[in-house]
Amino acid sequence: MCLPLKKRCQVPNTQEGDKSSVDNEREKYNDKHRKPLRPSAGRPLRPLGWRLSLPTLRVETRLAVAMSHQSPILSTRPAPPRDAATACARSNYVEPTIRSIAGAFILACGILVLIKPEWSVLWAATLCFVGFNLFQSGFTQFCVMEKLLKKLRFKSELDEIRTLSRSHAEAEARAAFYDTLGLLNEVVVELSREGELAFLSEHWTKLLAADGRRNADFLGLAFLSFVKQHDRDTLEQRLSALLKGESDIVTLRFRMQREDRLEHWVEGKFARHHKHGQVHGIRGVLRDVTEAYMQEKRISHMAMHDALTGLPNRTYLDARINEAIEQSRSSATKFALLFIDLDNFKRINDLYGHKAGDQLLVSVGELLRASLRATDVLARWGGDEFVVLLPFPGEIDMVRRIASELLDGLRNDLEKQCRDTFVTVSIGVAIYPDDAESAETLLVQADKALFYAKSQGRNNIQLYADLQTRAPGFEDAEMTARFVAAVKQNLLEVHYQPVMDAANPRCPVSVEALARWHDDKYGWVNPADFIPLAENMGLIHEVGRQVLEQALDHFSKRNNTCDALKLAVNVSKRQLMSPDFYPTLLATVERFGVHPRQIKLEITESIALEGIERARALLQRLSDAGFTLSLDDFGTGFSSLSHVHELPFDEIKIDISFVRRIKTPEGRVLVKTIVDMGHAMRLALVAEGVEDSETAAILQGMGVEMLQGYHFSRPMPKEVCADFIARLQAPPAAAAAA
Numbered sequence: 001m002c003l004p005l006k007k008r009c010q011v012p013n014t015q016e017g018d019k020s021s022v023d024n025e026r027e028k029y030n031d032k033h034r035k036p037l038r039p040s041a042g043r044p045l046r047p048l049g050w051r052l053s054l055p056t057l058r059v060e061t062r063l064a065v066a067m068s069h070q071s072p073i074l075s076t077r078p079a080p081p082r083d084a085a086t087a088c089a090r091s092n093y094v095e096p097t098i099r100s101i102a103g104a105f106i107l108a109c110g111i112l113v114l115i116k117p118e119w120s121v122l123w124a125a126t127l128c129f130v131g132f133n134l135f136q137s138g139f140t141q142f143c144v145m146e147k148l149l150k151k152l153r154f155k156s157e158l159d160e161i162r163t164l165s166r167s168h169a170e171a172e173a174r175a176a177f178y179d180t181l182g183l184l185n186e187v188v189v190e191l192s193r194e195g196e197l198a199f200l201s202e203h204w205t206k207l208l209a210a211d212g213r214r215n216a217d218f219l220g221l222a223f224l225s226f227v228k229q230h231d232r233d234t235l236e237q238r239l240s241a242l243l244k245g246e247s248d249i250v251t252l253r254f255r256m257q258r259e260d261r262l263e264h265w266v267e268g269k270f271a272r273h274h275k276h277g278q279v280h281g282i283r284g285v286l287r288d289v290t291e292a293y294m295q296e297k298r299i300s301h302m303a304m305h306d307a308l309t310g311l312p313n314r315t316y317l318d319a320r321i322n323e324a325i326e327q328s329r330s331s332a333t334k335f336a337l338l339f340i341d342l343d344n345f346k347r348i349n350d351l352y353g354h355k356a357g358d359q360l361l362v363s364v365g366e367l368l369r370a371s372l373r374a375t376d377v378l379a380r381w382g383g384d385e386f387v388v389l390l391p392f393p394g395e396i397d398m399v400r401r402i403a404s405e406l407l408d409g410l411r412n413d414l415e416k417q418c419r420d421t422f423v424t425v426s427i428g429v430a431i432y433p434d435d436a437e438s439a440e441t442l443l444v445q446a447d448k449a450l451f452y453a454k455s456q457g458r459n460n461i462q463l464y465a466d467l468q469t470r471a472p473g474f475e476d477a478e479m480t481a482r483f484v485a486a487v488k489q490n491l492l493e494v495h496y497q498p499v500m501d502a503a504n505p506r507c508p509v510s511v512e513a514l515a516r517w518h519d520d521k522y523g524w525v526n527p528a529d530f531i532p533l534a535e536n537m538g539l540i541h542e543v544g545r546q547v548l549e550q551a552l553d554h555f556s557k558r559n560n561t562c563d564a565l566k567l568a569v570n571v572s573k574r575q576l577m578s579p580d581f582y583p584t585l586l587a588t589v590e591r592f593g594v595h596p597r598q599i600k601l602e603i604t605e606s607i608a609l610e611g612i613e614r615a616r617a618l619l620q621r622l623s624d625a626g627f628t629l630s631l632d633d634f635g636t637g638f639s640s641l642s643h644v645h646e647l648p649f650d651e652i653k654i655d656i657s658f659v660r661r662i663k664t665p666e667g668r669v670l671v672k673t674i675v676d677m678g679h680a681m682r683l684a685l686v687a688e689g690v691e692d693s694e695t696a697a698i699l700q701g702m703g704v705e706m707l708q709g710y711h712f713s714r715p716m717p718k719e720v721c722a723d724f725i726a727r728l729q730a731p732p733a734a735a736a737a738a
Ligand SMILES: Nc1nc2c(ncn2[C@@H]2O[C@H](COP(=O)(O)OP(=O)(O)OP(=O)(O)O)[C@@H](O)[C@H]2O)c(=O)[nH]1
Pocket: 308, 341, 342, 343, 344, 345, 346, 347, 349, 353, 354, 355, 356, 357, 358, 361, 382, 383, 384, 454, 458
């Protein structure tokens, strides 16, 4: 880089005399700077001056100005402080003094010739000598002046050459700089204060995929016009802040408006560009970061999104909920969290396989997304659960309406997509800040509301706020929390209580599956405590489902030979009213290889309160499928006994409250009436709560076909129940030995 510059600094076309004078001056300069000039007198000479050297009267002109000083081409030192004009002025100032002295001397000689004519030769010789010296002095002065003029001319030439070579050197340096920029992958841009392109380095056209064009075509155009519309405003704001001096460096990622229309990301780093101490514009470096950006995006997308549906995942949702909380706090607004869960999704997997299940999840995600506003966040929480974060400006009724539209819309769309199955969803809703003030608690409340929605027969919406009034106190007890956890973890157990043939007490006709809960803290919890809890919490449906599945599992694996033995399971009214109860039951029974004929469904009489027509339709389907239908708790709370005969029940189970009174005359009459009425309706009779042989005998005497109670057996774990049945069925001798 330095070589061409030096070469250009050689002095061109100088005459020999000039060259030597320059060399002389340089030597003088170098000598002067090497060591000071010392005259014989031992005093340093002044840089410029005259010395009258007597007795020779030789006027010495000492031009001590080292002209070589003035040439930075020859030396990088700065020019000496004195110039030729100063030297000239000094010589003009000295000459009159000499002339005056010489004049005075000639006048003195003339006077002496007149006074002493005999010394005239001596005086004439002295006069000649002085005249000659004056002439020599003038000539010397003339030479000095000429030299000075030459020096001045030479200096101006030098200045010219220097300016030329400087601009040439600058141009060369610039060219070399641009060549270097061309080696970089980055693009260097210079923008005017108005944002127009003033300079572009080589790869600009490559960055814009404008292959056939030259950089010059772009000069003078607005830089921002090559930035994607979406990123333009931000970049413009940041660059004008930079020009105003509000920031020193701006680093920003944005997209360029490329001719091939591909999305290319650029990282731009900009700084102010100064000239003569003024802000002249902006200088920036643009780096194509598309690949790195896409990679980062892919990684962060993977970390924040669900692989199956492509929807945001829990991590993303958590962040957005926290953001929404911040925003709601500052703007005093509310937002809702909707927990959406597919009803009986397991069944879809079981019936159609996991691939179909996956496809359904994807469809649900798409349908939900399409029904929501862009500002609503939809995430897949996991499994068949989705969560919607719904900012809402108005009343809570608005959330109800949106949730209801989602539920109906989804059901209708899925009905069209899945013609051979019926897919519904349940929705639980919690509102910030009414129901909770932290993201975590809000999610828990929404989940509770969902749980309650499931328990209400699925395919419905529950708001956490409503839950408080519908299931009061369900939050309070620690037991509640432990119970909920037990249900969620499938920790409930099923015990079995046999129902005996009244005519043959050694033969159980069925075993009733009963839910039991053992808690580490509370031990065995009485069903009379946790069943109402389950009702209040809306868990009764879930409890019913778990009991059914466990019981079917046990029943299908039984190894006794009692072929006629039936499995009796309790079905709550809510379960029965759920639209998917029937198909789920059929599928579950089939899954465990059990025939509906082997199942007895015990249904409470309150089913009739749902409207006799509806109840009949629901029950008839079950009866037609082969299930035995038992009217449970008969005699309690049934508004119209006369309706019983309109429902397709196979048997009536007399409530324990009547059986316990059987030893009193009134109680006996009451039970006898129920038994007669049942028989009149061609229904079989079962009595529960038989606790002793006397009661058993009375009931048997009345014609009750089946008996159940502690007199025969308490509810037992499956193994104990299996032993019990095996013992009953063993020949009397073996049973006695056992
Ligand atoms: N196909 C498929 N199944 C999944 C996926 N993730 C979870 N599951 C299944 O989804 C089912 C979720 O069941 P639950 O929500 O507990 O129960 P459900 O059958 O939907 O019943 P309710 O929610 O009580 O109505 C489980 O059987 C999981 O194995 C998945 O990514 N794909």
